[in-house]
Amino acid sequence: MQVETYIKLEEAILLEGEMLPVMEHFYTLQGEGAWTGTASYFIRLAGCDVGCHWCDVKESWTVQEKQIMPIQALVEHVLETGCKHVVITGGEPSLYNLNFLVDQLHAHDIAVHIETAGTNPLTASLDWVCLSPKKFKRPIPEVYPLADELKVVVFNKHDFKWAEEHAVHCPEKTRLFLQPEWSKMDKMMPLILTYILENPRWSLSLQTHKWIHIP
Numbered sequence: 431m432q433v434e435t436y437i438k439l440e441e442a443i444l445l446e447g448e449m450l451p452v453m454e455h456f457y458t459l460q461g462e463g464a465w466t467g468t469a470s471y472f473i474r475l476a477g478c479d480v481g482c483h484w485c486d487v488k489e490s491w492t493v494q495e496k497q498i499m500p501i502q503a504l505v506e507h508v509l510e511t512g513c514k515h516v517v518i519t520g521g522e523p524s525l526y527n528l529n530f531l532v533d534q535l536h537a538h539d540i541a542v543h544i545e546t547a548g549t550n551p552l553t554a555s556l557d558w559v560c561l562s563p564k565k566f567k568r569p570i571p572e573v574y575p576l577a578d579e580l581k582v583v584v585f586n587k588h589d590f591k592w593a594e595e596h597a598v599h600c601p602e603k604t605r606l607f608l609q610p611e612w613s614k615m616d617k618m619m620p621l622i623l624t625y626i627l628e629n630p631r632w633s634l635s636l637q638t639h640k641w642i643h644i645p
């Protein structure tokens with residue numbers, strides 16, 4: 431097969447979602463938000479269209495050819511663990527067609543969650559959408575109604591107003607979380623605690639996996 435033909439074939443399979451660029455995949459506990467403490471298989475896709483300056487996975491921003499992985503192989507890894515929750519994260523996972531991956535996991539009764547900045551349409555039938563809006567690229571309007579969870583990273587005191595600007599677009603069912611940015615924890619935690627006590631629709635999310643040194 432000619433090289434050009436092979437590359438085009440790979441691109442087509444990527445578009446169909448039968449392969450995805452996987453930066454890493456691992457079995458651990460969900461560390462943040464509504465499902466904290468739940469055994470979860472994480473699939474971190476490479477590629478991000480947002481570019482937060484405080485990003486702790488900057489290595490996920492670019493896609494390398496060697497990261498392109500067939501979905502079937504990925505699903506086999508998940509099945510080996512017996513885990514019933516998969517979290518698709520990134521990078522920015524909404525860049526990709528996730529239908530094939532989600533359908534394959536659902537066929538094995540595995541719930542599929544996504545953590546997204548909501549910068550692209552979510553086409554797959556996901557079981558839990560954690561929308562984590564970023565200032566560097568706003569979510570598109572059609573993602574807000576799908577949010578089961580809104581998780582806002584608090585970097586400074588202006589972020590409370592910013593969090594409310596996003597919450598207003600979410601449905602009543604959406605669980606609202608404020609999470610201190612890791613390096614600003616000491617400074618922001620007292621403000622977050624006060625804000626939640628005065629605005630009890632919001633709850634606290636902590637990056638517990640960092641406290642207990644797990645991925």
Ligand code: SF4
Pocket residue numbers: 478479480481482483484485486487488490520521522547564
């Ligand atoms: Fe990093 Fe996520 Fe921001 Fe992308 S959206 S730059 S992966 S924190």
